[in-house]
Amino acid sequence: MIVGVIGAGQMGAGIAQVSAGAGHDVLLADIDLARAEAGKAGIAKALGRLVAREKMAQSDADMLLARITPVADHAAFAPSDLVIEAATEREEIKRAIFASVGEHLSATAILASNTSSIPITRLAQAAPDPARFIGVHFFNPVPVMGLIELIRGLATSDDTLATVEAYGRGLGKQIVHANDAPGFIVNRVLMPLINEAIFALGEGVATMQDIDAGCRLGLNHPMGPITLADFIGLDTCLEIIRVLQSGTGDPKFRPAPLLVQYVEAGWVGKKAGRGFYDWTGDKPVPTR
Template sequence: MEVKTFGVIGAGQMGNGIAQVAATSGLAVIMNDIKQEFVDRGLANIAKNLQRSVDKGKLAADEKDRILGRITTSVNLADMARADYVVEAASENEAIKFKIFQTLEEVCPPHVILASNTSSIPIGRIASNTRRPDKVIGMHFMNPVPVMKLVEVICGLATSPETLETTLELTRRMDKTPARSNDYPGFIANRILMPMINEAVFCLYHGVGEREDIDTVMKLGMNHPMGPLALADLIGLDTCLAILNTLYQGLGDPKYRPCPLLRQYVEAGWLGRKSGRGFYTY
């Protein structure tokens, strides 16, 4: 199936990044969120990212204008009726995602593929909220989207080969590398990453080391570009907690239980970079 118009639900950190790479690849993009101020902020962030590339000589100024010209904003999910392919990039919350997919089922023509950028919720569970489970798939981008090359592509039990092939082609068109995962909680990336982050939080909780020392060990000892606590702040501690809860509940293994300190920080509103305070202060 040829994709010409690409819909993105959510204009936050992940959503505006997905919209940027889609528009850069030449697609017409509809970026949606629940409030105009959210989509305006997302569009401003895209413009800022593109201007940074212009300033570095990596992008021509007129190309920046063309990319921005391919993006339209929306605060009504009914606008997704014009899209050929839709990616949901809302909060990592089942109730929110299920409601979005139920609405998309009603407004999008039958041929439209509905993808989710979920980082942990099983695709089959999301697909059950539609009457087109064969056209539901996971398209999990990494953060920051314009920089990171990986996209996890996750098929539910009912996802068709045609839906998979269209998604793989779309991923490559956006200059990303797809990696296929089967439909289990956390998929591949977060099933490996989140226990590491959680264990780093436990080390802090138990007083094994200070935050800087924990991060330094992983950066210099394991050659990670960023320490796990700083990475958790970048991802968002609420998102980390949501993923760990999904792993814990979905797999029933106590090794995935979230550290009480992580839960305490989230309850206090210390969510990382986006709130100005997490394991570090920003």
């Protein structure tokens, strides 16, 4: 299968890596060729660490990288069997991508979105054929996390669902099926937890170290919700929470004011070097 990936950031590069690792030829694009090439270079760096730790043979890493081709524009996706969009969690950006790439896809190619919250039926309006459109939500970091959420839109065909489910299982991932509701399964449950933790921090219920430690140890989570928010990206968390709020009309999903302030300040988490923690050193340091 030829798999196209649109977006060479952390999520897109991860999808490209696991797809190539499963034997698929991958076309990787971003806003320009330089960004796509940088995404492949990041994959090479990650594989180099695996080789150094003797978790992967150099020959296997070389073969995986050889299956990934950075491309300059959407026209290069013409031979793709499956194209996965992994751009930022902004509906208008995703719609523009679907309209652009849709002009170049074959009559049998499947277009998928890695959206973590936006309804698939609504996004499918911008696709060339809603029957060949589906939600395929990977989790970060993609090479490590073993889950994919599949979200079927109102028009998604049985064949599309079966093809993408087989692709996901071929990556060694566990598949769960979510109905087309805002946030799907995981973020419908996770984002209120993160949002409430930030409410608690803003209201002075506890320090963020104690909030994170309490949830990590008391709920047996691998990391606290505020640390996790920094990993996900506070801007992404805010976008998802706003999708939940607008999609359900339920005021319980209103975003925490402190979360909004941090995003407005540009302190959006690990990718920016600062969120609720300072990530510029060897270890994260609380900023509050």
